Amino acid sequence: GFSWKLADHPKLPKGKLVAMIVLDGWGEASPDKYNCIHVAETPTMDSLKNGAPDKWRLVRAHGTAVGLPTEDDMGNSEVGHNALGAGRIYAQGAKLVDLALASGKIYEDEGFNYIKESFATNTLHLIGLMSDGGVHSRLDQLQLLLKGASQHGAKSIRVHVLTDGRDVLDGSSVGFAEILEAELLDLRSKGIDAQVASGGGRMYVTMDRYENDWEVVKRGWDAQVLGEAPHKFKNVVEAIKTLREAPGANDQYLPPFVIVDDNGKPVGPIVDGDAVVTFNFRADRMTMLAQALEYENFDKFDRVRVPKIRYAGMLQYDGELKLPSHYLVSPPLIERTSGEYLVHNGVRTFACSETVKFGHVTFFWNGNRSGYFNSELEEYVEIPSDSGITFNVQPKMKALEIGEKTRDAILSGRFDQVRVNIPNGDMVGHTGDVEATVVACKAADEAVKMIIDAVEQVGGIYVVTADHGNAEDMVKRNKKGEPILKDGEVQILTSHTLQPVPIAIGGPGLAAGVKFRKDVPSGGLANVAATVMNLHGFVAPDDYETTLIEVVD
Ligand code: 3PG
Ligand code: CO
Numbered sequence: 001g002f003s004w005k006l007a008d009h010p011k012l013p014k015g016k017l018v019a020m021i022v023l024d025g026w027g028e029a030s031p032d033k034y035n036c037i038h039v040a041e042t043p044t045m046d047s048l049k050n051g052a053p054d055k056w057r058l059v060r061a062h063g064t065a066v067g068l069p070t071e072d073d074m075g076n077s078e079v080g081h082n083a084l085g086a087g088r089i090y091a092q093g094a095k096l097v098d099l100a101l102a103s104g105k106i107y108e109d110e111g112f113n114y115i116k117e118s119f120a121t122n123t124l125h126l127i128g129l130m131s132d133g134g135v136h137s138r139l140d141q142l143q144l145l146l147k148g149a150s151q152h153g154a155k156s157i158r159v160h161v162l163t164d165g166r167d168v169l170d171g172s173s174v175g176f177a178e179i180l181e182a183e184l185l186d187l188r189s190k191g192i193d194a195q196v197a198s199g200g201g202r203m204y205v206t207m208d209r210y211e212n213d214w215e216v217v218k219r220g221w222d223a224q225v226l227g228e229a230p231h232k233f234k235n236v237v238e239a240i241k242t243l244r245e246a247p248g249a250n251d252q253y254l255p256p257f258v259i260v261d262d263n264g265k266p267v268g269p270i271v272d273g274d275a276v277v278t279f280n281f282r283a284d285r286m287t288m289l290a291q292a293l294e295y296e297n298f299d300k301f302d303r304v305r306v307p308k309i310r311y312a313g314m315l316q317y318d319g320e321l322k323l324p325s326h327y328l329v330s331p332p333l334i335e336r337t338s339g340e341y342l343v344h345n346g347v348r349t350f351a352c353s354e355t356v357k358f359g360h361v362t363f364f365w366n367g368n369r370s371g372y373f374n375s376e377l378e379e380y381v382e383i384p385s386d387s388g389i390t391f392n393v394q395p396k397m398k399a400l401e402i403g404e405k406t407r408d409a410i411l412s413g414r415f416d417q418v419r420v421n422i423p424n425g426d427m428v429g430h431t432g433d434v435e436a437t438v439v440a441c442k443a444a445d446e447a448v449k450m451i452i453d454a455v456e457q458v459g460g461i462y463v464v465t466a467d468h469g470n471a472e473d474m475v476k477r478n479k480k481g482e483p484i485l486k487d488g489e490v491q492i493l494t495s496h497t498l499q500p501v502p503i504a505i506g507g508p509g510l511a512a513g514v515k516f517r518k519d520v521p522s523g524g525l526a527n528v529a530a531t532v533m534n535l536h537g538f539v540a541p542d543d544y545e546t547t548l549i550e551v552v553d
Contacts (some may be wrong), residue, residue, distance in 0.1 A: 003144055004344035006538035011551040014537030016509035017410060017460030018453050020086065022417040023444055024077060024357055025426025027469020027499030028058055029341045034475040034483065034490070036434060037222040037425065040441035044449040044480040048464060048504035054515035057523075059550070065331070067092035068134070074496040075468030076135045076167075077360050077426070080525055082332075084467065085339055085365035087529025087544040090332040093315055100329045101144045107152050109329040111312040118310050119153040119274035125270055127224055127289070128279035128314070129202055130176045130380055133167025133495060136207070136282040137314075138177055143183050145279060150192045154275075157187065158197035158268030160224045163240060165251025166430050167495045169476060171244070173251040177236045197268025198223040198238040201254035201293055202206050203390075207285035210359050212298075213387045214395040217288045220303040223256040227269030231257035252430075252494070253289040253390075276311045277328065277543055281316035283368065290317055290324045309514030320370040333365030336541065338529035341418065343373040347536055350409040351378070353421040354398035355385035360467070361421045379415075381405055391427045392436035394512030399424050403450035422447045425471035432492040435470050452507070461507040461535050465528060469499035471515045503528065505535070505549065526547065 006015075023045075025456040031038040037045070047055050063071035066079040067090045079092045091099075100106035115124065126145065129137040146157065157182065163173035163425060180196065187194035200206065207221030223229040234240035239257045243249060258266045270276060276293060280286045292298060293311045312326040319331065343349060345428050351361045364368055372378045384403065385396045399422055406420050427441035448464060455462045475483040476491040483490040505514070514535075520527060523545075530540030540547060 080467030127436025199233030392433035469497035
């Protein structure tokens with residue numbers, strides 16, 4: 001029968017502290033001036049790279065290595081941390097939705113049949129990120145869903161868009177809106193009353209995460225549900241173009257707007273009896289809205305009016321909370337994660353990050369599961385992030401605080417594993433501010449040093465890696481790798497990248513003879529879990545992706 005007990009590693013001892021450090025958005029790319037990691041002073045990461053050649057390597061962090069549909073899909077933190085923690089590759093949200101749409105199964109399952117009950121009398125609302133970034137949502141999936149829903153009975157459809165500019169180039173929202181408008185026009189020509197109803201920039205409207213700032217969700221609620229926003233327009237393309245003209249405006253932070261008819265009346269508030277789908281497949285930035293839409297008791301902001309709706313998520317965003325209770329596609333079931341195994345084998349675990357990435361080293365790491373496996377053995381510490389600012393203003397973020405808390409956890413002797421995410425490269429990289437990202441990378445490097453110094457003091461082991469690329473490349477490039485110029489200017493890349501990420505192992509506790517194997521050249525993030533289990537003195541379960549290390553006598 002099944003047992004949580006892990007076999008002893010034949011050569012590696014137990015009881016060494018292992019520090020698992022994940023730099024967010026820290027890939028490996030050729031050095032040039034748009035590689036902020038290269039430009040920044042990063043002596044710690046440099047010394048790992050230039051140290052023992054068999055203790056540093058690259059691993060894949062994008063595409064199929066992390067369960068995404070194709071090799072053109074950049075990595076992201078959700079799938080990256082899922083892979084790091086699970087030690088296996090699961091088909092992820094984007095892929096599951098593709099399959100369900102392609103086979104038509106999405107229209108047969110419980111979630112769609114539930115919302116469909118509204119179609120005869122009421123409107124179907126679709127709320128989500130308008131983007132082809134493939135991180136939270138994809139425009140082609142929205143297009144298919146619009147077609148499919150109308151073919152399956154929806155007669156009135158309203159789309160509530162959130163503009164991206166974070167997983168895709170800033171300014172691309174105009175083109176997406178034009179594609180969406182064409183799709184809706186086509187539906188209208190078939191007699192379906194289909195329109196965009198509201199919009200706003202993802203970072204300012206709706207898509208907050210980890211309860212950093214409920215005001216963001218409230219702004220969305222007001223526009224989407226109540227039909228109230230400071231800006232009113234006749235159509236979405238005009239709305240986005242006009243709002244982008246304001247000084248400093250960008251897609252990520254567009255203010256909320258509603259679309260109004262000729263009488264100035266909003267075309268799509270959500271009312272009793274309507275159906276609502278949040279079409280993002282990724283969880284972290286949809287769970288707050290999902291709570292507002294689903295919970296009867298809710299005190300995060302005044303919803304003013306709470307329509308009785310049939311609500312489904314594209315996926316179920318939180319398996320523990322069963323939120324939302326209805327969903328169109330079943331999420332990957334990630335079980336027996338490395339964290340759960342290690343806790344069952346007595347490994348006392350500390351996890352820490354600041355708010356914006358806290359769920360990454362806990363919820364995503366643990367297979368999209370909230371809470372502790374065993375609160376006696378685990379401690380998860382969240383350091384509050386600055387809120388209400390863009391992180392180029394404070395590029396050091398809470399790196400120092402994360403470093404200190406983790407150092408203290410190591411020196412306390414209370415833990416066998418400390419696990420951290422250092423967010424700077426990613427969060428500041430997403431702002432597109434190259435100078436600030438350089439500062440961010442330096443701060444992240446300093447945090448790594450603090451943790452490694454503590455590891456040295458207690459005779460432990462460190463594993464330093466990253467979840468995906470971001471800060472190592474800040475411009476859009478052609479196939480040859482040269483920056484693409486538009487009107488004589490480079491195009492700033494706020495998104496993640498397709499680059500591999502480094503992984504380094506070391507520390508005084510690392511047994512002599514441990515080195516990276518040469519026979520897993522295409523190793524990816526999912527190979528890290530077995531590696532870490534080995535370093536704790538265990539053999540990984542058989543179905544885990546193979547370890548990256550070997551022990552030579
Ligand atoms: C975001 O949600 O901020 C980006 O779309 C993806 O960033 P992450 O995958 O690094 O969290
Ligand atoms: Co990111």
